Amino acid sequence: MSNVYDCIILGGGASGLFAASMLIKLTSGRIKLLVIDGNDRCGKKLALTGSGRCNLSNKNAAADKYHTDCPELLEACLKAFGPDDAVSFFENTLGIVTVCDNGLYYPSTYRAQTVIDSFRFYLEDSSCELKFGSRCTKITENKGIYEVSLKDGSVYGARKIICAAGGSAYPSTGSDGTVGALLKGLIDPKDVVPFRPALTSLNSKMQGIKALAGIRCRGSVELSDGTKVIDSSVGEIIFSKEGGISGICVMDISGRAVSLIDKGVKAVVTVNLIGKSEEEAVELLGSRKKMFGSRTVTSALSGVMPRVLCEFVCRLAGIDPASTIGGLSDKAIKALANTICKMKIPVDSFGGNDKAQVSSGGIKLSAMDSDMQYKKKKGLYITGEALNVDGRCGGFNLQWAWSSAAAAAKGVAADV
Numbered sequence: 433m434s435n436v437y438d439c440i441i442l443g444g445g446a447s448g449l450f451a452a453s454m455l456i457k458l459t460s461g462r463i464k465l466l467v468i469d470g471n472d473r474c475g476k477k478l479a480l481t482g483s484g485r486c487n488l489s490n491k492n493a494a495a496d497k498y499h500t501d502c503p504e505l506l507e508a509c510l511k512a513f514g515p516d517d518a519v520s521f522f523e524n525t526l527g528i529v530t531v532c533d534n535g536l537y538y539p540s541t542y543r544a545q546t547v548i549d550s551f552r553f554y555l556e557d558s559s560c561e562l563k564f565g566s567r568c569t570k571i572t573e574n575k576g577i578y579e580v581s582l583k584d585g586s587v588y589g590a591r592k593i594i595c596a597a598g599g600s601a602y603p604s605t606g607s608d609g610t611v612g613a614l615l616k617g618l619i620d621p622k623d624v625v626p627f628r629p630a631l632t633s634l635n636s637k638m639q640g641i642k643a644l645a646g647i648r649c650r651g652s653v654e655l656s657d658g659t660k661v662i663d664s665s666v667g668e669i670i671f672s673k674e675g676g677i678s679g680i681c682v683m684d685i686s687g688r689a690v691s692l693i694d695k696g697v698k699a700v701v702t703v704n705l706i707g708k709s710e711e712e713a714v715e716l717l718g719s720r721k722k723m724f725g726s727r728t729v730t731s732a733l734s735g736v737m738p739r740v741l742c743e744f745v746c747r748l749a750g751i752d753p754a755s756t757i758g759g760l761s762d763k764a765i766k767a768l769a770n771t772i773c774k775m776k777i778p779v780d781s782f783g784g785n786d787k788a789q790v791s792s793g794g795i796k797l798s799a800m801d802s803d804m805q806y807k808k809k810k811g812l813y814i815t816g817e818a819l820n821v822d823g824r825c826g827g828f829n830l831q832w833a834w835s836s837a838a839a840a841a842k843g844v845a846a847d848v
């Protein structure tokens with residue numbers, strides 16, 4: 433092979449673009465670099481992030497915000513290149529002005545396209561070559577040279593490869609979960625955890641739940657396997673038209689719910705519909721009883737929750753929603769408060785890859801060194817969602833894309 437690159441980056445998504453830009457910076461452009469993406473443009477998924485606003489990072493990015501097989505390496509990677517470093521790179525290298533809203537970073541334009549354009553302009557100004565529009569079908573290695581074969585018949589060689597081909601979520605953006613197949617022969621199958629949807633909605637067959645479609649509330653959720661709490665989160669809960677729950681805090685616990693459901697273990701989400709303790713809820717109901725004693729329960733609570741949700745909760749608590757709130761006994765008030773704060777929703781299915789924002793699974797992080805180089809294959813680096821790391825909502829997943837890409841770029845730059 434005559435035309436051999438120093439490095440090929442497979443994937444022009446978040447981590448691929450970051451790795452390329454960082455490599456150009458670290459080597460002052462003195463690197464023969466090629467970025468390949470099957471889409472006809474880069475950053476297709478990045479364009480969708482944060483509902484088009486791109487929640488770039490989170491001030492509080494730390495290992496406890498993620499699930500992985502190797503929290504120690506994750507923590508070390510985030511410490512070596514964390515949110516401050518990423519923001520500094522965006523500001524000082526790519527020229528993106530950022531803003532921080534309650535710990536969540538965005539470009540000041542609140543446009544994901546700003547981030548994509550800045551990457552693209554930076555790479556176009558450099559010696560980096562970009563090859564879009566043809567998917568990679570195979571990666572092989574022969575005497576230290578990696579050969580990347582594309583669907584259009586072209587083959588490219590490189591001494592090092594950064595595989596930034598993403599996970600399985602939102603396959604319409606090009607990340608379709610095929611990274612394991614692409615690396616077959618290079619990776620030990622024992623180091624691959626199958627991709628599953630994470631940050632997705634949860635469905636329930638609970639009677640009458642579909643009638644709640646569209647209702648939103650601010651509270652908290654706790655996932656349990658029937659015996660212990662597995663995960664929890666706080667935020668907005670949305671009842672979905674499929675019959676079930678969604679919203680940021682539900683997505684946060686969904687990855688663990690998916691693994692329970694996969695194992696056939698009972699998965700129950702306990703929802704606090706108002707974000708108050710049971711005692712506070714008893715007080716709230718008591719005050720409504722005093723204020724509006726002659727009203728029906730649903731009318732008396734109209735300022736607390738929508739009628740349909742109130743009727744649903746009343747039925748679960750064994751209370752007639754048409755009865756007057758003034759007539760409720762202390763025991764009934766307690767039962768109602770308990771249901772409002774601890775509504776148990778058994779979940780038995782979930783939104784698939786087309787609905788999930790992130791996937792769990794990928795190449796095990798424990799199989800990588802601190803440069804995100806595969807320990808069993810020199811010159812093969814893997815970054816971003818292709819690795820077995822999935823974070824909560826709030827900029828954590830993009831921060832992982834940047835941190836892992838920075839580690840790989842540092843590793844490659846040190847040896848070109």
Ligand SMILES: Cc1cc2nc3c(=O)[nH]c(=O)nc-3n(C[C@H](O)[C@H](O)[C@H](O)COP(=O)(O)OP(=O)(O)OC[C@H]3O[C@@H](n4cnc5c(N)ncnc54)[C@H](O)[C@@H]3O)c2cc1C
Nearest residue numbers: 443445446447470481482487568598606816817827829830
């Ligand atoms: C709707 C939505 C909203 C999100 N919002 C946020 C947010 O606000 N904040 C946040 O932190 N995270 C968010 N995420 C998650 C975040 O987008 C991902 O974690 C991140 O993009 C992963 O980066 P990556 O580079 O690993 O993979 P990707 O960005 O998926 O990039 C992988 C690239 O590889 C290419 N590729 C794959 N296979 C091949 C092949 N065989 N040949 C050629 N090219 C290939 C794909 O075309 C793709 O461009 C969101 C995700 C979605 C779907």
